Amino acid sequence: MIYKNTKQVLTALHQISCLTMAGMSREEFARTILETVTEALFYDRVALYILREGSVILEGVINVGCQVSVKGLKYDIKKDQCVETRVVRTGEIIRIREGFEHDFYTPLDRRRNQALKRTNCVLMPVITERGIVGTMLADRSFRQEEISDDDIEILEIFCNQIGVGIENRRLNAHNRRQIAGLIELQRISRQMSEASAMTELQQIIVTRGAELGGAQAGWLLLNRGPGDKLLPVSAFGAQPEECWNLDIKSQLRETLGSNQTLFRSSMRISTGGGSRQVGILSLPLLVGKREQSLLVLLYREAEAPPELNVDLLKVFASQADKAMESLIFNRNLIADRDFRESILRSSPNAIITLDSSLRITSHNRSCERIFASLNPDWQGTVFELLDSPSFRRALAQVGGRQQALAQLEMWQKFDDSRDSGTALFQEKIFSVSVTALGDAPGIEHGLLVLVQDQTEKRKTDQDLERMRRLASIGQLAAGIAHEIRNPLTGMNISLDIISNELTDRPHAGRLVSGVVEELDRLENIVSSMLEFSRAGILDRTWVNVGDLLLAWFPVFREQARRLNVNGILQIREGALPAVYGDREKIKQVILNLGLNALDAAQAGGGNVKVVLDLGHPRGSSFFAEGHGQDERPWLWLRIVDDGPGMSRHLIEKIYDPFFTTKNRGTGLGLSIVHSIIKEHGGRLEVESEPGRGSTFAVGLPAGEAQPRYQRVEDVQSNTYN
Numbered sequence: 001m002i003y004k005n006t007k008q009v010l011t012a013l014h015q016i017s018c019l020t021m022a023g024m025s026r027e028e029f030a031r032t033i034l035e036t037v038t039e040a041l042f043y044d045r046v047a048l049y050i051l052r053e054g055s056v057i058l059e060g061v062i063n064v065g066c067q068v069s070v071k072g073l074k075y076d077i078k079k080d081q082c083v084e085t086r087v088v089r090t091g092e093i094i095r096i097r098e099g100f101e102h103d104f105y106t107p108l109d110r111r112r113n114q115a116l117k118r119t120n121c122v123l124m125p126v127i128t129e130r131g132i133v134g135t136m137l138a139d140r141s142f143r144q145e146e147i148s149d150d151d152i153e154i155l156e157i158f159c160n161q162i163g164v165g166i167e168n169r170r171l172n173a174h175n176r177r178q179i180a181g182l183i184e185l186q187r188i189s190r191q192m193s194e195a196s197a198m199t200e201l202q203q204i205i206v207t208r209g210a211e212l213g214g215a216q217a218g219w220l221l222l223n224r225g226p227g228d229k230l231l232p233v234s235a236f237g238a239q240p241e242e243c244w245n246l247d248i249k250s251q252l253r254e255t256l257g258s259n260q261t262l263f264r265s266s267m268r269i270s271t272g273g274g275s276r277q278v279g280i281l282s283l284p285l286l287v288g289k290r291e292q293s294l295l296v297l298l299y300r301e302a303e304a305p306p307e308l309n310v311d312l313l314k315v316f317a318s319q320a321d322k323a324m325e326s327l328i329f330n331r332n333l334i335a336d337r338d339f340r341e342s343i344l345r346s347s348p349n350a351i352i353t354l355d356s357s358l359r360i361t362s363h364n365r366s367c368e369r370i371f372a373s374l375n376p377d378w379q380g381t382v383f384e385l386l387d388s389p390s391f392r393r394a395l396a397q398v399g400g401r402q403q404a405l406a407q408l409e410m411w412q413k414f415d416d417s418r419d420s421g422t423a424l425f426q427e428k429i430f431s432v433s434v435t436a437l438g439d440a441p442g443i444e445h446g447l448l449v450l451v452q453d454q455t456e457k458r459k460t461d462q463d464l465e466r467m468r469r470l471a472s473i474g475q476l477a478a479g480i481a482h483e484i485r486n487p488l489t490g491m492n493i494s495l496d497i498i499s500n501e502l503t504d505r506p507h508a509g510r511l512v513s514g515v516v517e518e519l520d521r522l523e524n525i526v527s528s529m530l531e532f533s534r535a536g537i538l539d540r541t542w543v544n545v546g547d548l549l550l551a552w553f554p555v556f557r558e559q560a561r562r563l564n565v566n567g568i569l570q571i572r573e574g575a576l577p578a579v580y581g582d583r584e585k586i587k588q589v590i591l592n593l594g595l596n597a598l599d600a601a602q603a604g605g606g607n608v609k610v611v612l613d614l615g616h617p618r619g620s621s622f623f624a625e626g627h628g629q630d631e632r633p634w635l636w637l638r639i640v641d642d643g644p645g646m647s648r649h650l651i652e653k654i655y656d657p658f659f660t661t662k663n664r665g666t667g668l669g670l671s672i673v674h675s676i677i678k679e680h681g682g683r684l685e686v687e688s689e690p691g692r693g694s695t696f697a698v699g700l701p702a703g704e705a706q707p708r709y710q711r712v713e714d715v716q717s718n719t720y721n
Contacts (some may be wrong), residue, residue, distance in 0.1 A: 009154060012040035027062060029165055036156055037138065041151070044142040049084055050166065054306025058088055064141065070116065084107045085133040087123045090160040092125045095153060124159045128167040136162065137357050164388060164472070166408075166456070173594045181312045184212065188316065192323035201327060202234040205285070205320045206295065208235045211312050213281065214305060215297035219243040220285075221252070223292040230294065237385065245269045245359075247281050255282040256292055261310055265302035277302040281310075285317045285324075291335060293324075350451035353437060356384055359393060361446065370453050382449060386410060391432065398434045399447055404433040409454075427687075429454045443558065492519055501537060538582040539677055545579055545635055545700070546571050546612055548587055553610065556594050568609040577703035578633055581680045589676050592669045593639045593696050600643025600694060609640040611717040617683075634682075634701040642693040651686055 034046040043165050045065020049058050056077050060070035077085040081255075086104065094102070098119035112118070116305050121139035125132045136159055140147060158687035163650075188208045195201035202220050219239035221230040230252060232240035247267045255262050261283050268278045279299035295317065299305060350367035352360055358381050394406035409432045431452040437444065495516050549569060557567040579586065597608045615636035646654070655674045677684045681701055688694035 003260055007677060012158075023356055026125065029169065030062045030162075033158075033162055033165070034062065036447045037155075038064050041138070041154060041158075042143075042145070043138045043140055045121075045137075045139040047139070048071075048126075048139040048162070049075075049088075049137070051088065051132075052306075052491075053170070054304075061134075063137075070137070080108065081106045082112065082328075083123055084112075084135055091125045091127070091132055093125070093156075095147065096121050096123070099153050103357070117141055118148065118372070120153060122142055122155065124155050125165050125402045126159050126166065127164040128170075130167070130500075133163065133166055151600055153638075177309065178312075181309055183311065185316055188212070189319045189323075192320060193326070195323065195327070198324070199328055201323055204233045205323075208293050209283070209313065209316060209320070211296055212316055213297050213309075214307060215281070215299055217242075217298040219296045220695075221294045221296060223256070230292075238298070246280060246298070248282070250298065251280060251282050252294060252296070255294060259284050261314060263308075263310075268298075279336070281308075281313075282316050283313055285320050288452070295320075299531070331677045335704055349578055350453075352382060352385075352449040352451070354395075354447040354449065356399070356445075356446065360385075360401075367605055370451065374611055382523060385432065386412065386432065386449075386451070388412070391434075394434045395447060398436050401436065404535045405434060408432050429458050432691050436701070443645070472607065475610065538585065540580055540582060542578040543578075543581055543583045545586065548583070548590060549610065549612060549637075553593070554589055556598075560601075561634070561705065563602045564606055565598060565599065565608045568607070568614075570609070570611045576612065576635060577633070578665050579680070579700045579702050581700065582676075584679075585676045589673050589698060590637070594671050596669065597639045597641040597643075597694070601641040603643055607642045609638075611638045611640070611643065612636075612704075613638070617699070617701070633702060634699045637698045637700075640693065640695045641695075645690045645692055646686075646688040646691050651688060654686070690712070 030048050030050075034048060037043065037046045043065070045063055047063035047065075047070045048061045049070070050061050051058050058075040058158075059075050060137075062075035065311070072399070075082060075085050075090050083096065083102075083105075086092060087094055096113060096118050110568055116138065118137075119141040121141060124136045124138065126134040126136055133270050136148070136155070140149075141506045143292075188204075191208070192204055195204055206218045206220040209220075210216075215237075219232045219238070219240065220234040220236065221243070222233050223230050228440055232243050234240070235243070245268055248264075251262055251264050253265070261277060263281045266276045266280045269275050278301050281299070282299040282305075283295040285295055295308075347364060348366055350370045350427055351364045352363045352367055355361050360380070360382055383392075388410055390408050391410060394408055397403050398406050408431075410432055411427060412430065412596075424652060428544055430455050433450040434449045436446075437448050550572065553567070553569045560567040594608070594610070601608045613636055614633045617634050654670050677698055677700075683699040685693065685697040685699070687697075
C-alpha cells in the first residue's frame with residue numbers, strides 16, 4: 001500500500017531514532033519499536049528475532065499484535081533450516097503468502113506457518129555494522145492487505161533503525177562491562193601489589209583470575225627450569241592435582257611455545273570414570289629467565305562464553321607478571337643492582353630522570369642518540385624533548401602519586417631542516433612510560449621517563465602486513481584477469497562483426513560503439529590487474545635515474561602546462577651513482593607518481609616539483625653527508641605537489657589495491673609502485689597534511705648490484721605467481 005499519512009510515518013521514524021539513544025532495556029526498546037511500527041504502518045503483528053550474543057541461537061524476543069506469540073522460540077542458524085534462519089544467513093527478504101510455495105520451504109516452515117497463522121507477511125533482516133543480527137516479521141494476515149514494495153522499502157528503514165538501537169545497546173553494555181572490569185582490575189592490582197609472600201600472591205592470581213574470567217575453576221602451573229614438568233602451585237574451585245584430569249597437555253605446550261592465550265575444548269575425566277566436553281583457557285603469565293607460569297581456567301561449556309574478555313585477562317596477566325617480578329626484584333635487590341645498572345647503560349631506549357621541577361637531571365646514551373639529531377638543544381625541561389597534553393597529564397598524575405605508572409604512545413614531529421634550506425619535518429612514534437623515583441619521607445621526589453622509538457618498527461610492521469595483503473590480492477588478480485581477458489576478446493570480435501552489419505542503422509551502430517568503448521575500459525582494468533600480479537619479475541641492469549628523469553620531464557612539463565600546472569625539475573649537481581634494477585619498472589614508478597602529483601596540483605596550487613638527490617637509508621630527510629661510514633648512500637626521488645593534501649586516514653589506504661579517489665581510476669597505481677619499490681629493496685615514504693600538499697619520496701640503494709640487506713633469493717617473497 002502507499003502511505004497516505006506520510007507525516008505519521010516520519011513521526012514514527014523520528015520516535016524510533018530517539019529511542020536508539022534511550023537508556024531502556026532491550027525488551028522495553030523492542031516492544032516500543034514494534035508498537036510504533038504496528039500503529040504507523042498498519043500491521044496486525046510485528047515480531048522480532050535476535051541472535052543471542054556470541055552464539056548461533058536465534059530467539060524470539062517479543063511480538064506485538066493479535067496472533068500467536070513468538071517469544072521463547074529458538075532456532076539454531078546452523079542446524080535449523082527455515083525462513084527465519086535463512087534470512088539471517090543470507091540477508092534475503094522473504095514474503096509468505098497463502099497459496100504461494102517457495103521451493104526452499106521446509107517441513108519446519110510449514111508447521112510454523114500453520115502454528116503462527118502466517119498467511120500474509122514478510123521477514124526482513126536486521127543489519128548492524130557487525131552484520132545480520134536478527135530478523136523482523138511484519139504480518140497482515142488478519143486484514144489480508146497486500147504488502148507492497150513500498151511497504152518493504154519503509155520496513156527496511158525501520159529495520160535499520162532497529163539495528164542502530166541494538167548496536168548502541170550492545171556497545172553500551174560492552175562499555176559498562178569494560179569499565180566494571182577495569183575497576184575490578186585496579187582493585188586486584190592493588191591487592192597483588194600488597195602481597196608480601198610468593199605463595200600468597202600466587203593464590204591471589206589464580207583466585208582473582210578465575211573470578212575475572214568467569215571460570216568455574218582454575219590452576220596456576222609453574223615450570224621451574226628447562227626440562228622440568230609443569231607443577232600446580234595454586235588452585236581455585238578444585239584440588240591442585242585435578243588439573244591432570246583434563247586432556248590439555250598439547251594445549252599447554254602450544255601456549256608455552258607461542259606465548260599466546262588459547263581457548264580449546266577438552267575432555268574432563270570425572271572421578272567416577274565418565275567424561276564430558278569442557279572449555280579450557282590457557283593464559284601465559286611468566287615467560288622469561290624466571291620460571292614459566294600458566295594460568296589454566298575451566299569452563300562448563302566447550303565454547304567460550306560470550307562475556308569472556310580475553311583482553312582484560314591479558315592485562316591481568318601482565319599485572320600479575322609485574323607483581324611476581326616485583327616480589328622477586330625486592331628479594332634480590334642487592335644481587336641485581338649491578339646488573340640493572342649495566343642494562344640502563346646499554347639499553348636501546350632513552351632513559352631520563354627528572355627532578356620535581358621536571359628538569360632533566362640525567363640521561364643515558366640512547367637518549368642522545370634518539371633526541372640529539374632531532375633537537376640538539378635538548379637540555380632544560382623535558383618539554384623541550386617531548387610535549388603533549390597526555391604526556392603532561394601523565395607527569396602530573398605520577399608526580400602527584402595518583403598512580404605509580406603511566407604509559408602512553410606519542411606521535412611527534414621534529415624540524416629536520418638543517419642546512420637544506422627547505423622545511424622538512426620528521427614524524428616519530430614514541431612509546432613512553434613514566435614512573436616515580438623514591439618514596440622516602442623528607443626526600444625530594446623525581447620521575448623516570450622511558451622512551452622507546454617505535455617509528456621504524458611500526459613502518460616495518462605496516463610494510464610486512466601490506467606486502468602479505470598484496471601478495472594474496474595479486475594472486476587473485478592474476479586469476480581473475482586471465483579468466484576475464486578471453487571473454488573480452490571474443491566480445492570485441494563479435495561486436496566488430498555486428499558493427500559491420502549495422503552500416504544502414506547508424507543509431508544501433510553508435511550503441512555498439514559505446515559498448516566497445518566500455519569493453520576497452522574494462523580491458524585497461526584487466527591489464528592493470530595483470531601488471532599488478534606480475535610484481536617480482538625484474539630485468540635488472542644498471543639504471544641512471546637522472547637520465548630517465550631528463551628524458552621524461554619535457555613531456556611531463558608540456559602536459560602540466562596544458563593543465564596550468566608549473567613543473568620544476570631539480571637534479572643534484574655532479575655525478576650520481578646508478579641503481580641496479582629494472583629500467584622499465586623504475587620508469588613506471590616515475591610516471592605513476594608524476595601523474596598523481598599532476599592531478600593533485602591541478603586541484604590545488606598548480607605546482608609540481610621533482611627533486612633527485614642523495615640521502616640516507618633511514619629516510620628521505622637524512623642527507624648523504626650524515627650517513628655512517630658503513631652505510632652507503634641511497635638515491636632519493638621526491639615528487640612534491642601543492643595540492644589539497646591528504647589526511648592520515650587517507651594515507652593509510654592509498655596503497656590498498658583498487659582504492660582510488662579518482663572518478664575513472666583503477667586504484668592499482670600506487671599498489672604497483674609500492675610493490676616495485678619493495679622488489680628493489682627500497683623505501684616509499686609519503687608526507688601530507690590537508691591543505692599543505694603531498695610529498696612522495698622514493699629511496700633506492702645506489703652504487704651496488706646486490707645490497708647487503710637483500711639477497712637475490714629474498715625477492716621471491718614478493719613474487720606473485
